Amino acid sequence: xxxxxxxxxxxxxxxxxxxxxxxxxxxxxxxxxxxxxxxxxxxxxxxxxxxxxxxxxxxxxxxxxxxxxxxxxxxxxxxxxxxxxxxxxxxxxxxxxxxxxxxxxxxxxxxxxxxxxxxxxxxxxxxxxxxxxxxxxxxxxxxxxxxxxxxxxxxxxxxxxxxxxxxxxxxxxxxxxxxxxxxxxxxxxxxxxxxxxxxxxxxxxxxxxxxxxxxxxxxxxxxxxxxxxxxxxxxxxxxxxxxxxxxxxxxxxxxxxxxxxxxxxxxxxxxxxxxxxxxxxxxxxxxxxxxxxxxxxxxxxxxxxxxxxxxxxxxxxxxxxxxxxxxxxxxxxxxxxxxxxxxxxxxxxxxxxxxxxxxxxxxxxxxxxxxxxxxxxxxxxxxxxxxxxxxxxxxx
Numbered sequence: 001x002x003x004x005x006x007x008x009x010x011x012x013x014x015x016x017x018x019x020x021x022x023x024x025x026x027x028x029x030x031x032x033x034x035x036x037x038x039x040x041x042x043x044x045x046x047x048x049x050x051x052x053x054x055x056x057x058x059x060x061x062x063x064x065x066x067x068x069x070x071x072x073x074x075x076x077x078x079x080x081x082x083x084x085x086x087x088x089x090x091x092x093x094x095x096x097x098x099x100x101x102x103x104x105x106x107x108x109x110x111x112x113x114x115x116x117x118x119x120x121x122x123x124x125x126x127x128x129x130x131x132x133x134x135x136x137x138x139x140x141x142x143x144x145x146x147x148x149x150x151x152x153x154x155x156x157x158x159x160x161x162x163x164x165x166x167x168x169x170x171x172x173x174x175x176x177x178x179x180x181x182x183x184x185x186x187x188x189x190x191x192x193x194x195x196x197x198x199x200x201x202x203x204x205x206x207x208x209x210x211x212x213x214x215x216x217x218x219x220x221x222x223x224x225x226x227x228x229x230x231x232x233x234x235x236x237x238x239x240x241x242x243x244x245x246x247x248x249x250x251x252x253x254x255x256x257x258x259x260x261x262x263x264x265x266x267x268x269x270x271x272x273x274x275x276x277x278x279x280x281x282x283x284x285x286x287x288x289x290x291x292x293x294x295x296x297x298x299x300x301x302x303x304x305x306x307x308x309x310x311x312x313x314x315x316x317x318x319x320x321x322x323x324x325x326x327x328x329x330x331x332x333x334x335x336x337x338x339x340x341x342x343x344x345x346x347x348x349x350x351x352x353x354x355x356x357x358x359x360x361x362x363x364x365x366x367x368x369x370x371x372x373x374x375x376x377x378x379x380x381x382x383x384x385x386x387x388x389x390x391x392x393x394x395x396x
Contacts, residue, residue, distance in 0.1 A: 058104035075293075080111065093140040114134055114173065115158075115159040134177050164201065287312070288312075291304045325391050331347075343371055377393065
């Protein structure tokens with residue numbers, strides 16, 4: 001052992017780099033072969049570069065949606081509930097942009113909490129010159145988004161004991177945070193800025209259910225319901241949508257609420273840890289919202305949200321309001337009459353599991369085909385337009 005210490009000291013004095021043979025474990029190293037010098041060590045006079053094996057960004061094929069009146073929409077992929085170190089996430093804002101590209105997304109919104117920021121404070125972590133700036137995560141991600149051609153939407157999360165809301169397409173999160181004592185005023189400020197507000201994870205149990213300070217909210221184990229207070233702000237035009245899928249949770253009743261109250265169903269990850277730690281690499285079950293947009297621009301994404309042209313895709317399910325779910329299907333699956341019945345072909349990466357005449361016909365991937373005798377009504381069992389309403393297609 002003393003000989004090794006002496007040898008390392010000698011190498012340091014001579015300005016020679018020494019390495020142990022662990023580099024054999026690397027997937028790839030460029031440069032010349034190290035020259036052995038004895039005692040299990042080797043000198044190097046070159047730069048070793050390690051290249052991990054990475055997949056190319058995920059490519060998602062979904063045809064444009066053409067509707068009978070002649071309008072045509074591009075299908076953009078997005079996630080509108082994302083957290084970073086600027087609230088209770090574990091990654092920096094620019095990394096969320098990189099993850100979006102890796103997963104084939106076109107648009108994201110970073111929606112860090114206003115009221116809950118456990119990693120920021122004078123005694124915890126200083127991430128910026130002004131840790132009270134609720135726009136900072138957006139500002140830090142913007143250059144990366146522009147460089148990688150990702151549409152970045154400014155957003156924030158209003159976090160109250162009885163319920164949470166996301167505000168996206170806002171102009172200034174700090175102005176919303178200024179009204180932190182009144183959740184209705186926070187929604188109103190977002191609305192004044194042109195924001196789109198939606199009710200997050202609508203099964204979320206209130207934190208202090210015994211406190212009179214919490215006017216409403218779910219008690220754990222109780223039934224889900226649409227609260228009078230939520231209906232009040234909806235009727236006032238302050239709520240525009242509801243999450244029907246969040247992370248790994250599906251809320252079928254929320255689809256019915258959207259149908260009954262003319263609200264937009266939103267599907268999100270609500271991601272906190274890294275994408276790799278949450279879903280793994282390019283997981284096809286990862287939640288996303290599909291935006292039927294006039295073109296690939298911020299303005300078109302916003303217009304699509306307020307027009308309600310949003311459909312969710314998560315866990316091999318499509319979730320949305322009937323008109324747009326049907327139009328998405330008719331654009332994604334080619335249906336051709338034959339002498340014996342129908343020939344179907346999946347033109348998209350969205351799986352379609354069809355039942356007709358008492359038999360199942362899976363179109364699980366792009367290019368999959370099926371031949372169905374006769375011309376029965378098609379039931380798409382994994383595409384939903386309501387809580388108990390799988391999509392039904394009549395072939396004319």
